[in-house]
Amino acid sequence: MTRVLVTAALGNVGREVARECASKGLVVRVADRDRAKAEQRFPGMEATALDFFDRSTWAPALEGCDFVFLLRPPPVGDMNATLNPFIDAAFAAGVRHLVFLSVAGADKMKWVPHRKVELHLQASGNRWTVLRPGFFAQNLQDAYRKDITEDGRIYVPAGTGRVAFIDVSDVGAVTAQVLLEPERFQGQALTLTGPVALTFEQVAKTLEHALGRPVKYEAASVLGYARHLRKARRMPWMQIVIQTILHVGLRSGDAEKVEPTVEALLGRPAHSMQAYVERSVASWRA
Numbered sequence: 001m002t003r004v005l006v007t008a009a010l011g012n013v014g015r016e017v018a019r020e021c022a023s024k025g026l027v028v029r030v031a032d033r034d035r036a037k038a039e040q041r042f043p044g045m046e047a048t049a050l051d052f053f054d055r056s057t058w059a060p061a062l063e064g065c066d067f068v069f070l071l072r073p074p075p076v077g078d079m080n081a082t083l084n085p086f087i088d089a090a091f092a093a094g095v096r097h098l099v100f101l102s103v104a105g106a107d108k109m110k111w112v113p114h115r116k117v118e119l120h121l122q123a124s125g126n127r128w129t130v131l132r133p134g135f136f137a138q139n140l141q142d143a144y145r146k147d148i149t150e151d152g153r154i155y156v157p158a159g160t161g162r163v164a165f166i167d168v169s170d171v172g173a174v175t176a177q178v179l180l181e182p183e184r185f186q187g188q189a190l191t192l193t194g195p196v197a198l199t200f201e202q203v204a205k206t207l208e209h210a211l212g213r214p215v216k217y218e219a220a221s222v223l224g225y226a227r228h229l230r231k232a233r234r235m236p237w238m239q240i241v242i243q244t245i246l247h248v249g250l251r252s253g254d255a256e257k258v259e260p261t262v263e264a265l266l267g268r269p270a271h272s273m274q275a276y277v278e279r280s281v282a283s284w285r286a
Contacts, residue, residue, distance in 0.1 A: 003027040004067040004179055005095075007050060009038055012138045013101060016172030017069050018042060024176045031061050052082040055089075062093040067179050071101045072113060074239055079116040087120060097127045097182040099175055103246075104134040104191050105254060112242070118189070129178050130189040134255045137165040137194065137276040140207070141283045143243070146233065148215060148284050154204050155228060157220040161250030164193035164258045165203070167271040177265050190261050195270045197256040206274055210281045222248060 004021050008014040009030035022028045022045065031050035032038045038047040050061040052073070062068070068090050076082050090098060100121060102114040109115065121128040140148065147155045171192060178185045198206075204217040220228065226244050229235040235243070249255070262270040 001027045002067070003029055003046075003065045004069060005029045005031055005048075005050075005061060005065040005090075006069045007031050008071040008073050009047075010034070010041060011071065011073075012136065012142065012168045013071060013171055014069070015041070016168045017175045018045065018172075020169075020172035020176040021069075021179060024180055026067075026176070026179060029061070029065060052076050052086060055085075058086055058089050059093065062090050062095065065090075065093070066096050067182070068095050068098045069101070069175055069179075070098055070117075072117065075236075077113060077238060079113050079120070083117050084120040087117070087124065091124065091126045097129070097179070097186070099129045099131060099178055101171070102130050102132045102189070104132045104193070105249075106130075106132055107189065111245075127182065127186050129182070129185040129187075131171065131174065131178075131192060132189055133166050133168075133171050133192040134194070135163045135165050135250075136171075137167045137271075137273055139165075140203070140277070141280060145283065148207065152214050152216065154200050154207075154215070154217045155220050155225070156200060156247045157222050157225045157244065157251075158200055158247050159219055159251035160199055160201075161253060162197035162199050162256040163250055164195075164197040164255060165273050165276075166192050166194045166262070167276045170194075170262050170266070170270050173266055174262060190265075191259045192261055193255075193257070193259045193270070195258065195263075195272055197258055198273055203273060206277050207284065210277045211284055 004026050006018045009018050010032045018028050018030050029046040030038045030042045031048050033051045035049040048061045049057050051057050106114045200217040204215045208215040226240050229240045
């Protein structure tokens with residue numbers, strides 16, 4: 001049996017990766033800090049506790065795994081103390097191929113933590129594939145959800161920038177495809193985007209139409225956004241800095257380029273923002 005360890009399985013991306021890999025016949029071991037929740041969320045799948053700050057959890061999680069899907073949880077900031085030694089432990093344990101979820105533009109943004117992981121993989125001499133998705137459509141259910149449900153707005157410092165939002169279900173499908181053909185994707189970094197670049201105003205209109213109530217886009221200032229994340233959302237300062245910089249970069253087109261990768265690998269177009277919103281509309285009715 002071919003077994004894949006899916007880290008951060010309780011998150012949006014991990015959930016889709018686990019589901020897609022299982023649907024393709026891979027044996028999936030879901031891993032998260034809370035094993036009980038993982039078992040409850042994924043009945044019938046193997047579940048294990050995995051904490052990147054607790055090395056005693058690494059070996060049991062990795063035992064018997066051929067593949068690893070690795071995702072950096074937001075609280076994990078020091079790659080040299082967490083993800084990079086975990087990668088070394090994975091290959092030492094016999095993992096044949098590792099897929100790392102990075103971010104679009106990580107090859108140019110040396111300050112993002114993901115870059116250190118990419119460089120570590122490149123120097124490892126082992127088999128790996130890097131996925132670099134753009135902004136997730138699921139940010140609307142996650143980072144932006146309270147602003148939408150409580151204030152009827154999307155509030156980010158993106159100006160009039162356009163974003164080729166990608167649905168995490170497409171990321172899951174691409175991951176499964178890579179693990180079915182690991183030799184084909186050895187040593188590659190694949191940038192993943194949705195099918196079209198949209199402004200946040202267009203996204204707000206899509207939400208407004210689906211919900212039947214007003215949703216507006218309010219372009220935030222840098223300081224206003226940082227203050228909002230700290231006071232209203234109680235976000236840690238490091239996460240505020242990273243999230244603010246990423247959104248400001250949208251003003252200059254950092255995420256507007258549409259890549260054909262998803263359609264080329266899956267033989268179908270990437271899911272549209274409209275399809276995602278219609279499928280998930282209950283998320284913003286609460």
